[in-house]
Amino acid sequence: MRSTKIMTTLLAACAVLVAPPPLAAHHSAAMFDDTKVVELSGTVKALQWTNPHVWLQVMVEDQGRATEWSFEGGSPNSLSRQGWRSTTFKPGDVVTVRLRPMKDGTAAGQFIGAKFDADGHTVGRWE
Amino acid sequence: MPRPVSAIRLAALALALGGTALTVDAVRAQPAAALPDWSGVWAMQGPTVFDGATVRPPDGRTGQPGVREFPPYNEEWEAIYRRNIELVREGNFPDPISVCGVPHGFPRIMNVPDVYEFAVTRDAVYILAENGPGIMRIYTDGRTHPPAEELWPTYTGASIGHWEGDTLVFSTISLKGASGNDVIVDRTGLVLSDSSRATTRMRKLDDSTIEAQMTIEDDKALTRPWQVTKRYSKQPRGTWAWDYSCGENNRNPVSASGKTLTLGPDGKPLDRVTE
Numbered sequence: 001m002r003s004t005k006i007m008t009t010l011l012a013a014c015a016v017l018v019a020p021p022p023l024a025a026h027h028s029a030a031m032f033d034d035t036k037v038v039e040l041s042g043t044v045k046a047l048q049w050t051n052p053h054v055w056l057q058v059m060v061e062d063q064g065r066a067t068e069w070s071f072e073g074g075s076p077n078s079l080s081r082q083g084w085r086s087t088t089f090k091p092g093d094v095v096t097v098r099l100r101p102m103k104d105g106t107a108a109g110q111f112i113g114a115k116f117d118a119d120g121h122t123v124g125r126w127e
Numbered sequence: 128m129p130r131p132v133s134a135i136r137l138a139a140l141a142l143a144l145g146g147t148a149l150t151v152d153a154v155r156a157q158p159a160a161a162l163p164d165w166s167g168v169w170a171m172q173g174p175t176v177f178d179g180a181t182v183r184p185p186d187g188r189t190g191q192p193g194v195r196e197f198p199p200y201n202e203e204w205e206a207i208y209r210r211n212i213e214l215v216r217e218g219n220f221p222d223p224i225s226v227c228g229v230p231h232g233f234p235r236i237m238n239v240p241d242v243y244e245f246a247v248t249r250d251a252v253y254i255l256a257e258n259g260p261g262i263m264r265i266y267t268d269g270r271t272h273p274p275a276e277e278l279w280p281t282y283t284g285a286s287i288g289h290w291e292g293d294t295l296v297f298s299t300i301s302l303k304g305a306s307g308n309d310v311i312v313d314r315t316g317l318v319l320s321d322s323s324r325a326t327t328r329m330r331k332l333d334d335s336t337i338e339a340q341m342t343i344e345d346d347k348a349l350t351r352p353w354q355v356t357k358r359y360s361k362q363p364r365g366t367w368a369w370d371y372s373c374g375e376n377n378r379n380p381v382s383a384s385g386k387t388l389t390l391g392p393d394g395k396p397l398d399r400v401t402e
Contacts, residue, residue: 026222026224026225026258026373026379027221027222027224027225027379027381027387028190028215028218028220028221028222028225028314028387029190030190030215030218030219030220030387031218031387031389031398034191046392048376048392050375050376051370051371051372051373051375051376052227052371052372052373052375052376052377053376053378053379055376055378055392057392068391068392070378070389070391070392070397072378072379072389075241075258075371076369077241077242077257077368077369077370077371078240078241080367080369081242081362081366081367102389102397102398103218104398104399105399106389106397106398106399107397108389108391108397
């Protein structure tokens with residue numbers, strides 16, 4: 001796996017102003033910290049294209065140790081209507097993911113958007 | 128749009144033409160063209176706040192701490208709502224639909240994300256919510272509500288309706304409400320009781336908008352009827368609604384204590400504290 005670096009950019013100070021509204025979910029979103037937006041770089045392991053939510057699995061390396069992160073998106077139904085496909089993320093893609101982190105600091109978060117290192121194109125919200 | 132011919136007018140016409148007796152089936156057999164065209168795929172306007180007219184703050188979203196609406200609750204149910212709002216603030220107000228297989232129920236089925244289809248047939252109208260998925264059946268074949276002894280409380284209750292011109296008017300009774308702790312109205316903590324019932328007027332405002340005006344009554348929870356209006360926008364022609372199975376890969380089950388968990392790809396909780 002290509003070496004990746006962690007690029008955690010906590011924008012907590014201004015996150016209340018910049019954070020877009022949460023995606024519709026089939027569960028309480030209380031586990032996510034909607035006052036923070038974080039960016040992480042890593043290599044895609046898998047995209048679980050399943051209901052009720054898609055999950056993007058990304059390996060993030062920090063100081064030589066790789067950790068698998070889980071990013072929750074909307075339903076494949078709604079995302080497909082927004083132009084996503086089951087192949088939007090492929091294993092090996094190197095991406096920077098923007099997310100709302102879990103409040104308890106575990107390796108997961110709510111997906112906001114992603115930027116692909118290879119050509120700079122973006123998916124989701126990336127303004 | 129052609130207006131449906133009422134049974135009275137049909138009967139009068141038959142009598143004028145020679146006194147031919149009309150059977151009930153003949154009266155019901157309105158031509159399909161008389162029914163409004165609600166075809167296509169639709170999406171609810173706005174966020175999943177049930178009563179957008181009273182929500183505070185005005186841009187508040189469900190699940191955000193302190194966001195609330197103002198139904199005409201009596202003192203007892205206002206206290207229940209306030210307790211739920213505190214549970215939302217603490218992150219301990221799980222959504223019952225996170226337990227896969229639990230339907231949204233009515234009136235929440237009128238307030239869900241993703242898309243809808245409204246199937247208008249001669250004898251019934253079906254509200255098909257992709258999210259959930261959810262189905263609401265409204266019988267328009269002239270039947271009455273079943274007698275009380277044949278009913279039991281259910282998530283979407285029992286609905287009968289009729290057409291007043293291009294407006295579907297339907298009555299919904301026999302709802303579970305919050306009696307089983309598995310039906311909410313929205314994630315601010317709104318709930319209704321098992322005495323809740325509603326009259327809904329639903330019509331197409333224009334080619335791209337359908338409106339549902341619900342008048343909700345609840346002898347246990349409300350001091351007066353509560354009117355809530357939801358609107359739905361037509362999606363581009365050719366839009367697909369898809370299969371939706373909550374159980375396919377539910378990585379957010381609810382623990383025994385009511386905490387909504389987040390599972391890793393191996394199915395084990397990622398949460399540092401699970402109870």
